[in-house]
Amino acid sequence: MEKQEIENLFKNAERGDMSALNQIREQFFRLAETDRGLIEVQSVLAKMSVNDFTATVKGNYSGTLADLAREVNTVQERLHHLTTTANHIALGNIGDLAEFKKIGRRSDNDEMVPAFTRMMTAISAMIADANMLSAAATEGGLSVRADASKHQGEFKTIIEGVNATLDAITLPVNEGIRVSREFSCGNFSARMNENVRVSGDLAKFRDALDGIGSNVSGAIFEITRVADAYATYDFTAHIDTSANLSGDFVELRTSLDKIGSEVSEAIGLVNAQVKNLTKEAGETATVLSQITAGSEEIAKNTTHVHENMEKGHEGISQVSKAMEDLAAAVEEITTNMENVSALAKKTKDLSTNGVSLSRKANDSMGRINDATSVVNESITEISAKMDEIGKIVGIIRDLANQTNLLALNAAIEAARAGDAGRGFAVVAAEVKSLAQESRASAENIETMIGDLQKRSNHAAEAVTTATTEVSTGSRDVEDTIRVFNQIVESIEQVSRNTEEVAAATEEQAATTEEITASVTEVTRLFEETEKESSDTAAATEESLASIEEINTAMGDVNKVVTSLTTEMTKFSV
Amino acid sequence: MPAENRPDSRNHRAPADMPDKIQVVEFLLGKEHYAIDLYDVKEVVDYTAITRLPNTPAYIKGIMDLRGEITTIIDLRERLSVAAEKNTGGDDNRRIIVLDEKLTGVKMGIIVDDVLSVSTYDQSDVDRSSASIYNDDAAIQGIIRKKVRVREKEVSDLVVWIGISRILRDAGCITP
Numbered sequence: 183m184e185k186q187e188i189e190n191l192f193k194n195a196e197r198g199d200m201s202a203l204n205q206i207r208e209q210f211f212r213l214a215e216t217d218r219g220l221i222e223v224q225s226v227l228a229k230m231s232v233n234d235f236t237a238t239v240k241g242n243y244s245g246t247l248a249d250l251a252r253e254v255n256t257v258q259e260r261l262h263h264l265t266t267t268a269n270h271i272a273l274g275n276i277g278d279l280a281e282f283k284k285i286g287r288r289s290d291n292d293e294m295v296p297a298f299t300r301m302m303t304a305i306s307a308m309i310a311d312a313n314m315l316s317a318a319a320t321e322g323g324l325s326v327r328a329d330a331s332k333h334q335g336e337f338k339t340i341i342e343g344v345n346a347t348l349d350a351i352t353l354p355v356n357e358g359i360r361v362s363r364e365f366s367c368g369n370f371s372a373r374m375n376e377n378v379r380v381s382g383d384l385a386k387f388r389d390a391l392d393g394i395g396s397n398v399s400g401a402i403f404e405i406t407r408v409a410d411a412y413a414t415y416d417f418t419a420h421i422d423t424s425a426n427l428s429g430d431f432v433e434l435r436t437s438l439d440k441i442g443s444e445v446s447e448a449i450g451l452v453n454a455q456v457k458n459l460t461k462e463a464g465e466t467a468t469v470l471s472q473i474t475a476g477s478e479e480i481a482k483n484t485t486h487v488h489e490n491m492e493k494g495h496e497g498i499s500q501v502s503k504a505m506e507d508l509a510a511a512v513e514e515i516t517t518n519m520e521n522v523s524a525l526a527k528k529t530k531d532l533s534t535n536g537v538s539l540s541r542k543a544n545d546s547m548g549r550i551n552d553a554t555s556v557v558n559e560s561i562t563e564i565s566a567k568m569d570e571i572g573k574i575v576g577i578i579r580d581l582a583n584q585t586n587l588l589a590l591n592a593a594i595e596a597a598r599a600g601d602a603g604r605g606f607a608v609v610a611a612e613v614k615s616l617a618q619e620s621r622a623s624a625e626n627i628e629t630m631i632g633d634l635q636k637r638s639n640h641a642a643e644a645v646t647t648a649t650t651e652v653s654t655g656s657r658d659v660e661d662t663i664r665v666f667n668q669i670v671e672s673i674e675q676v677s678r679n680t681e682e683v684a685a686a687t688e689e690q691a692a693t694t695e696e697i698t699a700s701v702t703e704v705t706r707l708f709e710e711t712e713k714e715s716s717d718t719a720a721a722t723e724e725s726l727a728s729i730e731e732i733n734t735a736m737g738d739v740n741k742v743v744t745s746l747t748t749e750m751t752k753f754s755v
Numbered sequence: 756m757p758a759e760n761r762p763d764s765r766n767h768r769a770p771a772d773m774p775d776k777i778q779v780v781e782f783l784l785g786k787e788h789y790a791i792d793l794y795d796v797k798e799v800v801d802y803t804a805i806t807r808l809p810n811t812p813a814y815i816k817g818i819m820d821l822r823g824e825i826t827t828i829i830d831l832r833e834r835l836s837v838a839a840e841k842n843t844g845g846d847d848n849r850r851i852i853v854l855d856e857k858l859t860g861v862k863m864g865i866i867v868d869d870v871l872s873v874s875t876y877d878q879s880d881v882d883r884s885s886a887s888i889y890n891d892d893a894a895i896q897g898i899i900r901k902k903v904r905v906r907e908k909e910v911s912d913l914v915v916w917i918g919i920s921r922i923l924r925d926a927g928c929i930t931p
Contacts, residue, residue: 593873
């Protein structure tokens with residue numbers, strides 16, 4: 183209510199206005215209520231000022247006072263909520279973060295809710311990293327680190343500290359793992375890296391690992407040296423007593439030294455035996471080579487004997503075969519001789535017959551000769567006549583030619599004479615044609631005569647040839663007769679010889695049989711001898727083979743002894 | 756050439772009494788039949804020994820004694836460049852046509868391969884139209900169609916009709 187309004191109200195009441203008085207009374211009641219409300223609000227705010235957020239405005243007010251009470255209660259409620267959240271955080275419970283994120287901020291100037299949100303987010307991130315690192319370490323993942331840059335202020339320091347702690351443990355442990363792995367691969371020269379800083383309990387760990395490495399490498403070096411010496415046949419080597427071997431290595435050293443001394447002793451014995459063996463093997467080889475030479479000589483001789491036997495046998499076989507052939511031939515000769523006898527007789531008869539026939543032929547030849555000379559004479563005569571005819575025909579042809587010429591001239595004269603000569607011209611033409619005919623006939627005759635002359639010449643030639651042939655034939659026939667006579671003589675000779683041959687052949691057959699019998703006996707003897715000789719050869723070969731085997735075996739022994747000797751020289755005992 | 760200078764002009768006068776006929780002597784040169792005017796021919800004689808003359812053209816065969824008269828012999832085959840027929844038995848089988856002295860002025864003969872006949876032809880049998888196209892030097896007067904029967908059929912042999920005086924004059928054997 184404005185001051186002027188209140189002044190007016192009081193003025194009206196002074197004038198006795200009842201409504202104004204009522205209005206003033208109402209206003210007083212309202213002021214009393216307001217006063218009561220303000221007192222309650224003041225008490226609540228007083229508690230809140232000392233962080234007591236338990237009290238709230240409980241009175242039932244109206245108007246502005248109701249609004250005030252509601253606002254105060256809201257502040258109380260919010261502060262109480264924040265207090266609860268702070269308590270939750272203090273107890274390690276940041277479950278309110280989601281709710282705060284949801285609220286975001288209550289007004290543009292609200293810093294309270296975002297501050298709480300940021301605080302819880304930072305704490306939550308740190309918790310997450312700490313959880314992550316501890317989980318990884320539990321699983322053995324020592325190389326896992328948290329990202330410190332995600333955190334701020336003291337939180338960052340905390341995470342960095344954790345990382346550093348992990349590094350201080352992880353590096354020596356990793357180095358120890360590496361060295362152990364080298365040891366497991368037999369590399370005992372491996373040592374912890376001196377750049378890796380270790381202290382406290384880890385320093386003990388390092389010293390123990392390096393101790394294993396140096397002890398084992400020393401022992402292995404010494405054992406290797408001795409074993410290498412053994413490998414090169416030097417069994418005089420021993421483990422150096424100055425080498426500080428302990429525990430199981432002591433036993434190993436003792437065993438090795440024992441091997442060396444025992445092997446040395448054994449090899450000494452073997453060496454002596456080998457020398458003996460070499461000497462004896464040499465002697466045996468000499469004896470064996472003498473035996474071999476002897477056996478080979480025997481084998482060679484046996485082979486010669488066998489070969490000669492075979493040759494002899496072969497020769498006798500050939501003789502036997504030849505004798506059989508001879509017997510067959512003698513038989514054939516006998517048969518042939520009989521045939522020859524028969525043929526000879528037949529030939530003689532035929533030859534006698536031939537002689538008489540040839541005589542007859544000779545007579546015929548003489549008669550042919552006579553006839554031929556007659557023919558020859560006739561032909562010569564005919565030829566002469568032909569020549570004469572030819573001459574006559576030539577004369578006729580000349581006459582015809584002359585006549586032809588005369589007729590031609592007569593025709594010319596007649597024609598030149600004109601009508602007066604016309605009759606004469608006819609005669610001239612007639613004469614001319616007659617002359618031409620005569621000439622043609624004469625030419626025909628000439629051709630014929632020519633033909634005839636050719637033929638009679640042929641005939642004359644044929645007759646001459648015949649005469650020659652006949653005289654040749656005559657001579658041949660005479661020769662034939664002479665030959666026939668010779669044949670008869672020869673045949674008689676053949677007959678006589680044949681009889682002689684027959685007699686001789688019979689004798690030969692008897693002799694051949696005797697020889698064959700002897701040869702068969704000789705063959706049998708050869709076969710027996712051959713069998714014996716081949717048995718001998720086989721036996722000799724067998725013994726030779728055995729000697730060969732012994733020789734080979736001996737060679738092997740020699741080889742073994744030689745190599746053994748060579749090997750033995752390698753040992754130093 | 757003027758008509759009065761033609762040596763054969765007499766031929767056209769001669770048949771005045773029988774104008775439709777010509778009379779010729781036919782002879783053989785090589786394979787072909789030739790003819791000259793009957794009135795240019797004196798007689799036909801056999802070939803006899805001919806005496807050769809020095810330094811004369813090849814067609815002047817030489818000279819011969821014909822019944823006491825020296826006669827110049829011309830080889831017509833040589834003069835007309837006619838090839839000799841093969842298988843003819845040398846000069847002995849050839850004949851000499853002795854020419855009329857009225858034509859030549861001197862005793863003169865021509866050697867031909869054979870003399871065949873004296874023949875008479877109608878003017879209608881003679882073809883003169885083509886004569887002009889032949890070489891003037893051959894002195895062809897016309898071509899005579901000679902009817903011959905060969906196997907029941909009538910065919911024409913062609914006979915070359917030459918003017919002998921023209922040939923001789925061109926050869927310088929007679930003065931015009």
